[in-house]
Every structure is written in C-alpha cells, then in structure tokens.
Amino acid sequence: MVSVPATRKIALALACTAALSSAATAQEALGANFNEHFEDVDYRDLERADAEWVRLFLPMPQVDGGAAQHGAVRTILDVGAHGYRTMLTLKWPYHRKDFPTAGSAEMQRELARLDAVLPLVMGKVDILVVGNEPYIESREEDRDLDLNAFYEAMAERVIDYRDGHCASDCKTRLYMGALNRLDLERNRTPSTERWMAFVKATPAIDGVNIHPHIPAIEASRPFLAYILPRMRPDQKFTVTEFSLIWWWQAQMKEPVSPDYAEKYDLPASTQNWEVIEAALKDPFPKQQWDDFLRLSPWFETRKHYIRNQMKIFRDTRRLAVATYGFKQGSSMSANFGPDKTPWLLNSVVAGRTVQPNPDGSDAFNYAWIDDFKALQK
Numbered sequence: 001m002v003s004v005p006a007t008r009k010i011a012l013a014l015a016c017t018a019a020l021s022s023a024a025t026a027q028e029a030l031g032a033n034f035n036e037h038f039e040d041v042d043y044r045d046l047e048r049a050d051a052e053w054v055r056l057f058l059p060m061p062q063v064d065g066g067a068a069q070h071g072a073v074r075t076i077l078d079v080g081a082h083g084y085r086t087m088l089t090l091k092w093p094y095h096r097k098d099f100p101t102a103g104s105a106e107m108q109r110e111l112a113r114l115d116a117v118l119p120l121v122m123g124k125v126d127i128l129v130v131g132n133e134p135y136i137e138s139r140e141e142d143r144d145l146d147l148n149a150f151y152e153a154m155a156e157r158v159i160d161y162r163d164g165h166c167a168s169d170c171k172t173r174l175y176m177g178a179l180n181r182l183d184l185e186r187n188r189t190p191s192t193e194r195w196m197a198f199v200k201a202t203p204a205i206d207g208v209n210i211h212p213h214i215p216a217i218e219a220s221r222p223f224l225a226y227i228l229p230r231m232r233p234d235q236k237f238t239v240t241e242f243s244l245i246w247w248w249q250a251q252m253k254e255p256v257s258p259d260y261a262e263k264y265d266l267p268a269s270t271q272n273w274e275v276i277e278a279a280l281k282d283p284f285p286k287q288q289w290d291d292f293l294r295l296s297p298w299f300e301t302r303k304h305y306i307r308n309q310m311k312i313f314r315d316t317r318r319l320a321v322a323t324y325g326f327k328q329g330s331s332m333s334a335n336f337g338p339d340k341t342p343w344l345l346n347s348v349v350a351g352r353t354v355q356p357n358p359d360g361s362d363a364f365n366y367a368w369i370d371d372f373k374a375l376q377k
Contacts, residue, residue, distance in 0.1 A: 028314045029053050030306075030375045031085065032326035032348070033241055038075035040327045043082065044361050045349050049369065050376040054079045055240050055323040057089035057132050060113045067116040077124055086125045087323065089177060089209075089240060090117070091132035092154070098142045099150035107153070114157050123166040127321065129177040129209050129240060130155045135187065136180055148194045151176070159204040173320075175238050177209025182226045183219035196230035207235040207320065215246035217305060220312055228318060239313060239322035243346045244305055251298045252276075253338055260295040264288065272296070273338045276345075279353035280333045289354045290366045299345070303367035310375055324372070327362070328352040348372050 031053025034040055038056055046054065058072040067073055072088070080086045092110065100106035121128065131151050135143050155176060162170055176199050181187045199208045208227050212220040220242070227237055252273040255261075260275075261268050275292050278284075284292075293299045306324055313319040325346040332344040333352045344353065348369055351362035 028310075028319045029085070029321045030310055030372065031055055031087070031321055031323040033323035034326055035241075035329065035331075036072065036091075037327070037329035037331070038071040040329055040351075041075055041079060042327075042362070045327065046084065048361070049326075049348060049364075050373050051084070051326075052376065053085040053087065053126075053321055053323060055087035055089065057091045057240075058117065059091045059093060060110065060117075061093065063113050063116055067113075068120055073117065073120055076121070080124055080126075085321075087127040087129065087238070087240060087321065088121055088125045089129040089132050090114070090154070092134075092137065092150075094138045094142065096139075099138070099146045101146070102149070102153065107150075110150075110154070111157055114154060115161075118158065118161045119165070122162055122172050123170050125172055127173050127175060127206075127238065128158065129175045129238065130158055131177045131209075133178055133180055133211060135192070143189070144191055145194060148191055148198065151195075152198055155198070155202070155205065159202070162204070173206045174204055175207050175209045175320075176205055177238070178211040178240060179208065179223070179227070180211050180213070182210070183212075183214060183222040188226060192226075193230075196227065199235070200230060200232055205235075207231060207237050207318075209238045209240055211241040212239065212309075213241065213243050213245045215244070215250070217244070217309055217312070220309060224312070224316055228316060231318075236318050236320040237316075238320050241325065242309060242322065243325060243343075244302060245341060245343060245346065247298070247302070248342045248345045251296075252340075252342060254298070256292075257295045257297065260292055263291060263295070271338065273336070273340070273342070276342060276353065277336045280336050283353055283355045286350075286354050286363045286366075289350060289363075293345075293365070293367060299367070304371060306368055307371040307375065324348065324368075 032046060032051045033055045036057055056072045056076050063070055076086050076088050134147055134151055138147060158174060179192060199205050210223050212223050214220055253271050256266060256270045256272055256275055261270060279289060313322055327349040328344040328347040328351050348365055349362050350365045354363040357363055
C-alpha cells in the first residue's frame, strides 16, 4: 500500500467522523473493488479517482495462519483508518467437497475461523457481506439446501456476535452475498428462493448482494426483478462486482480492428487477445493502449457502461453501494492467452498493460475514469 498524503488523511478522517460515520447512510454509492488483491490498494489511485468506498474479500481458509496478520484484514482496517468507507466480504470456497453439516468437525472449524475474524472487523468495517459467490464457489451438485443451511449458520454466528459485542449503534451493516447470473433461468432455483426468504425474514440483515457479470447491460435487469420483490421494503442491495466480462470474452479471438492494425503495423489476422498478451509482456505507452480500446468498436461502443449500469441500479432507489473492479491484479494477467477471461479490461486503473505515469503512479483506463469520478457526486 502507498501512503495517502497527510492533508487527504486529515480531511477524510474529519469526514468519517461527521456525516460518513454510519454505513446505514450509504445511498447509491460507487466504490473501488479489489477482490482478494489487498496488495493493490494505493491511496494515490483512490485519491485521484475521488473514491470513497473500498471493497476486499477474505478467503476464510487463509485465516488459519492468523486472522490479524492476514493482508486483507490489515488492509481493510488501514483503509478505514484513512477515512474511507469499507466493505469486507467473507468467502468460503467449497469447490472440492460438499458443505459441512451442523455439529460436524468441519462446521466447528468454519465457525472457529469466523470467531477469529469477527473481533477484528465488527464495528470497524462499514459493511460485512456473508458469502462471496456461493453458487460459483461450490460444486454444481452441492448447490442445494445444504448450501443454504451452511450460509445461514454463518450469518447467524455473525449476527449473534454483533448482538453480543456491538449492539449499541453498531456501524457494521450486514448483507448476504452474492447471487450470480440471475439472468439465466436455470440459476433461479429452490435454493436461491430460500436464500432470499432468509434475507427477508432476518431483521439483522440489511439486504442481499449481487454480482451481475453479464454479456450485455440488459441482463442486469433480471437480477433486480428477482431480488427486489423478495426483500422487505426497508432492505437494500449491494453490488460488490459487476461487469460486461462475457461480452469482452466473446471478442478475444476476433481480429483486431483494421484501424489499429494499420496504425501499429500489425498483421490483419492479429487477434485481440494477442494485443493484450503483448501489453502484459511489455506494457504499452498509454496512447497505444487507449488506441487499442478506442479503435475497437466492441469496446468503444460500451465505454459508458459504468455510468449506464449505475443508472439502472440507482433508478430502483434501493441501491446501497456498488463497487467496480478498480485495478488490474496479478490473477488477471498470469498466463494470459486466447481462453483467459479478460477481467483486466474492466479495470479503472491499467497498471499492468500500460507504462507508469511520469510520477510513478499507474495510468487510468481512459474509458472508465471520467465516469467513475462523475459518479462519486
């Protein structure tokens, strides 16, 4: 992490102790999502983007090495100490086995992990999300009511801890997360119905979290059509991740735009993924990366996606906070090839495909930064 300038730190600390003291006041905000890449949090980037919210997730098996020492915990607390609003998502990966049942040794281990984290973050982070992507971070055959029972147990443990240790005007609000690909009918199941029923029936939960990673902006509307009628009128939703990733993916093996190929003397057969791979191996000057995106109709026609998507979310009057992929992380760039999901095209900060600015800071993606800043207002 890069230190924030002293003036910024003081100003944010004052703001935090004033109107921004309670996450319950969060209304329709847009923040910066770093997923697991706590090492990418750079206060210079956040300040230049006028960001106020930061989101990280914590893989729960990793707290066995010491919850207080985990980078995600240390970073989210440091971010909060610098005056930013904070969201922390608790992630339970179950890709290789079914969810533990009540009373089992595995369930006790998961509860112990939770018990190690809660004293560190409760009352300090603004929003705590119970679950990252349950319906992706599990085997397909296990996405049944056992999944619900597990996450309900985790949520009840969190609620009990908050009631016992942070009951008096606790700043930490609770959400259940997250639901994915609700635009596809096959993902609206008895399990997701029970998920929403639990959210609605549990007074301590402020709402549900969604991750609309979609092929077209219109596919975000079924998410809202599904969740909003299934919540209490006082509940809101958070969106810790959203993108057009499946649209970007569909373009990777297409030829690069003729204008770009001509300008940079590339064979007409060059595919889009090959340009990205080249930029990762030897970062481009900012103009060259911007030209690649600007001269690609599949990207340029969607350069206002963040603005347009936030309007859809905000028009519901039920959005609490949305956070968007902020920086190109190491997992996005490793082993890049034709079948690699191009998450890095979402990023507001293009630190891996573009050469650094003269002052050493990372360059912004031209398409996202202006709208990102405008949406802070």
